[in-house]
């Protein structure tokens with residue numbers, strides 16, 4: 357006689373909050389990394405979830421820094437252009 361649908365463990369209610377949580381679109385729920393199968397697939401629907409690991413924070417910060425740097429350079433370029441043309445055309 358089986359108490360639940362799963363072979364082991366009742367659903368959820370675990371205290372450990374790992375930040376390595378992957379979202380499964382098919383099941384429309386979060387899947388903890390320790391819940392994944394050996395292949396890195398969703399335990400419920402079998403979808404491959406390892407390709408959708410959350411982006412590391414360092415990667416995000418690097419992207420933000422790059423964007424800010426590019427905007428800064430663009431701003432400098434525009435300012436330089438304005439001054440450049442003002443110097444040549446103004447009197």
Ligand SMILES: [Zn+2]
Pocket residue numbers: 380381382383384398399400401402403
């Ligand atoms: Zn799933």
